[in-house]
Amino acid sequence: MRECSQCLSDVPDESCAACPSCGAPLAPPDQAATQAANQPDGGLESATAELRRFRRQFEERAIALSESALRRAERALSSAETQLRRATIMLVDLCGFSRMGTQMNPEELSQLAARFYKICSDCILSRGGFVVKFIGDAVLSVFGAPVAFDRDTENAVYAAIDIRERFRQLYDPPGPGRAVSIGLATGEVRSGVIETPAGKTYDIIGDTVNLAARLQGQAGENQIFVCARTREATERQFDSAPTAPLKLKNISDAYIAYRILDEKPAPAPRRVFESSFFGREKELEALRSLLVRAPESNAPVQTAIISGEAGLGKSRLVHEAIQRSGVGDRTIRWEASPAGAEILLHPVMEWLRREMRLAPDAGADDVELAIRAHLGRVTPRADDTDAQTLEYVFGTPRALQTFRGVPPERIQRNLFAILRELILAHGGSKGVVLIVDDVQWLDALTLKFLEAFAAWTGPAATAPAETPSAAAAPSAATTLILIFRTGAEPPAISKPAVSLNLQPLSESERQALLGQLVGTNALPASVRDLILSRGAGNPFFLEELTRLIRRALIEQLAPDGESLKEQIASLLPVSLVDVIQSRIDRLDLRTRQVLQCASLLGVEFAFRLIQLFDVVREGLDDQLQTLRALRYLDELAAPDPTTRDILYYFVHGLYRDVAYATMLDEQKRALHLALAQKLETAFADRLREYQELLAYHYAHGGDARKAIYYLIKAADHQAGLGGESHALKNYGKALELLRAQPPSP
Ligand SMILES: Nc1ncnc2c1ncn2[C@@H]1O[C@H](COP(=O)(O)OP(=O)(O)O)[C@@H](O)[C@H]1O
Ligand SMILES: [Mg+2]
Structure with missing residues (x-):
């Protein structure tokens, strides 16, 4: 059966000249084979043995070699x-x-x-x-x-x-x-x-x-x-x-x-913090003793759960604990995001792409090579099935073919086992620390994996160890840290070793933090008190209020005692979201637009991606620098190791959320649609890997035809991995869109 190179749908009828799904012209059947057969036999004869050897080298190890590479080899090896x-x-x-x-x-x-x-x-x-x-x-x-x-x-x-x-x-x-x-x-x-x-x-x-x-x-x-x-x-x-x-x-x-x-080592820690860390001694100590504990044999995965309102300092607390325990080099960080919630295994895929240094312009062949090389490097025990299981998740055509008809539970079981291996290998004999931030946005399959990972008690503990030096030794002190916002359903982890619900900073800690934020240009005591009482012991709220006031002072408010306090009181928003909202409102139109485009990409985004939006391309660099200077965004300490691309991040996930919410529906739709079209072109060689993302943006972008197509493809893929809830939801959405379509002539 042929496949349309444009929309990837199967074309059952050999005689079709155009794709029945999308209408794109089709290459005649087996053009490649015909061409090869017609080639004059000249040097080919003498080289076939070498060509066979070339082919065999890769095939015996089941290493993917594209048809085009084989044809090129054929040509090279047959030239006299x-x-x-x-x-x-x-x-x-x-x-x-x-x-x-x-x-x-x-x-x-x-x-x-x-x-x-x-x-x-x-x-x-x-x-x-x-x-x-x-x-x-x-x-x-x-x-x-x-x-x-x-x-x-x-x-x-x-x-x-x-x-x-x-x-x-x-x-x-x-x-x-x-x-x-x-x-x-x-x-x-x-x-x-x-x-x-x-x-x-x-x-x-x-x-x-x-x-x-x-x-x-x-x-x-x-x-x-x-x-x-x-x-x-x-x-x-x-x-x-x-x-x-x-x-x-x-x-x-x-x-x-x-x-x-x-x-070369991976980029330095992503965040740069403005202020030193105050308070939270008990929490730090609880985490520290978990992180530096001696290896244990019977319960290899210990879990810490950290919850609290946005801005209370959950992510920062974990960051500090990791730094102070000196375990940064065996830490893995996964971050969930609102857009990723629709994508099966989203943080896992992002992690794998980073680890495998998969360039955005890599093709399906490169994906297979990268997966196999990565497995070989990280867990030499991995076999062909392990590689193909990962390839299946990335949607490479060969793996899809191989696993056709294989029950989803089986693929899922394989996948969970290989992911666990990869994670454990990261920590070596000391044990890995896996941090998952913003768990409230995790997709169902990643969550299921984490629940299984937390419950895992190590390789059959009774069996005598065959290879005592194996990387994933049962004695490692593996730690899982889950961070989520209050209000979300807590992950189903039985008996976490540490469970912390963060509370506002104490009175003296607030004073100390504010003292540092305000610095030498002291504010009148009355204004300080106002900020402290508004800030409600939320360090992020305190930071943002201080920024707002500093800005207001620069814009020349009357700087005297009581009237200043009144003016500021009238200006100070009452909630954290409001203060962010009002900071975003203060931006000029074009700068705000950059922030809004970025909000479609996630909390972290690459310059290469935001540049895809035509509406902001002009002067983009300057706008990004402005946003950095005002601390809406920041830039990662090191560029992406594979692409050398500059990576930006919103200083807090709430900024992304609020920036997204400031757009009118019509504006959102236009941007989603523009992005979907650009991504479709950018990822033309790996559409199967990105079909969930495309489904998401096309669905929000209002292109019903494309949305239906990708929703169904995405749902098929999700069902194949045992992600029923996602699959059902996407089939449902596709059906809804179909029903709303005018009847075809
Ligand atoms: N204990 C603390 N001392 C000083 N600054 C803090 C503290 N906790 C958090 N912050 C600051 O507050 C902001 C929000 O913290 P973050 O960890 O991102 O919040 P959360 O993850 O709970 O939403 C960050 O800029 C961080 O540096
Ligand atoms: Mg956080």
């Missing part, structure tokens, strides 16, 4: 001439292998070599590289030939790090036969099928290959040496250090190479 291409060459060597010949029997030696080959080829292939040949105790591979993908050099370095990681995990301490040395070089190579006494075979030759070999020769145990070009192409992603000048064969000058240290 070798091609000159820019590529990255990697030579991996098993340290001290030749010396071991005397100490081990042949059986042991070949087992060791086989394991080495397997690790190397798994890591190379899963990053889109090609294994050229095994040479004794070394593996030669190429990235960027015979087929080039995006980011080949970067992938080569990732593969090197993956291999090194696998060896580090397997063998501690390293030593002969227990470590690798790796050399990488980027440059021109001759690539193609060449004649050898043993027959035709694919090979790469050139100075770049020699350079990679020389660099490998200089690298010590578990070291990765790269040339200047490789480093230059990847320095955004990896930390590196120059080597001492090296003496390389056939290179007259001393050669400076670079040693790859590691992937």
Whole structure:
């Protein structure tokens, strides 16, 4: 059966020239196959063996290789001439292998070599590289030939790090036969099928290959040496250090190479706070003792539940507790949002995309590669089903096909198991801390997963541990922290270890906080008292009131005693939402519009996305800077590691909510529609992954036809994962829209 490339619907009739669903013209059936069959047989014959090898390398490990990549490989491997291409060459060597010949029997030696080959080829292939040949105790591979993908050099370095990681995990301490040395070089190579006494075979030759070999020769145990070009192409992603000048064969000058240290760390903590933290000692202590507790064996997941009104300081409290306990590097943070509530597994997907460094313009092939590489890196025990389960969630065509007819409960069970593995692996042997903020907006499936995760008591505790060094050791002190606003239904967690309901700050804490907020430009005592009583011990309310008053003072109110107090009293809103509302009202039209567009994107958003709105594109940079200066928004400390995109966030979720609410229905509809259309184009290669988001924006954007289409697609996907409540709701909405449609002619 064919599929429409425009709307992705199945086209049952082979004779159709246009898609029956959307009317887009269709490619004739199996155009690719026909083309291939018609190709003159010339060089193809001689290269089929190599092509088969190319195909097999990936297929045996079930690594997705797109048809287009195969066709490109076919072309490259069938051309009689070798091609000159820019590529990255990697030579991996098993340290001290030749010396071991005397100490081990042949059986042991070949087992060791086989394991080495397997690790190397798994890591190379899963990053889109090609294994050229095994040479004794070394593996030669190429990235960027015979087929080039995006980011080949970067992938080569990732593969090197993956291999090194696998060896580090397997063998501690390293030593002969227990470590690798790796050399990488980027440059021109001759690539193609060449004649050898043993027959035709694919090979790469050139100075770049020699350079990679020389660099490998200089690298010590578990070291990765790269040339200047490789480093230059990847320095955004990896930390590196120059080597001492090296003496390389056939290179007259001393050669400076670079040693790859590691992937660069993820961005710094997202929020920058204006004031120091006051009070909450008891709560901090409760969280701290939970976070730094000794590993335990019988109840691996301990839960803390934190509730309170908006602005009382729930998120900040957890942030402080994490900082003070020094567990930031084994913390995962998931954030739910109002728009995400409609999207199954929304915070999980966002987390995975970040972890896998999935660029927004990646295609379905890249998604599969990224998933497999990520699993290989994080939990080497993961198998093919695990990978396909994640692919299913991302909606890749192959996984959808594979799981057709598989009961949703089974997919869900697999999914929950693999998510748990990925989460636990993040904490290593000390135990991970998973923070889920704004739980009141979680989608049903993420909530269900978290409830199962909290109730999980570790791998069958009675069984003797097979692999004591396994990453997800049952003795880790795994902690789950759930934060939600008062008024929402609490998650069904039985016996949380810590349960905190935040109360307003005490009188003295309010004084101290206000003192700091106001700073040196002291306000008259009467105005201070007014703020303190209005602020009701809510730190966010206090902050916002202070901002409002500061602004008012700048705008020249009569600055004398009683009349000032009266003027301010008349100006001061009575609730937190009102104060935010009045701060938003004070913005000029264009700046407010930027805030409103952003409110459709979520509490956190990328510059790339807000720029999609035509209405605000002009002068957008300036408006964003204004909003930052006035603290409606802020900018993340570091840009997105994959896209280098600047990320912004509303200083508080309430700002997003209020900004959204300030729009008239007509305005909202227009923006949702514009965004839906832009996203549809931007994510053209991964529509299945984003169909829930598109359904949401089209439904709010009033395009009934598109909305119905995506609502049904989204509901199908949700039903397939066992998200019945979401599916039902979306089918219901689609039906409602259908009923409202004029009868078709
Ligand atoms: N104990 C505190 N001391 C000082 N500032 C605080 C305190 N608690 C919260 N804040 C500030 O109040 C604002 C709102 O806090 P936040 O944690 O986002 O609230 P919540 O998560 O409860 O909605 C933030 O700017 C934060 O820095
Ligand atoms: Mg919060």
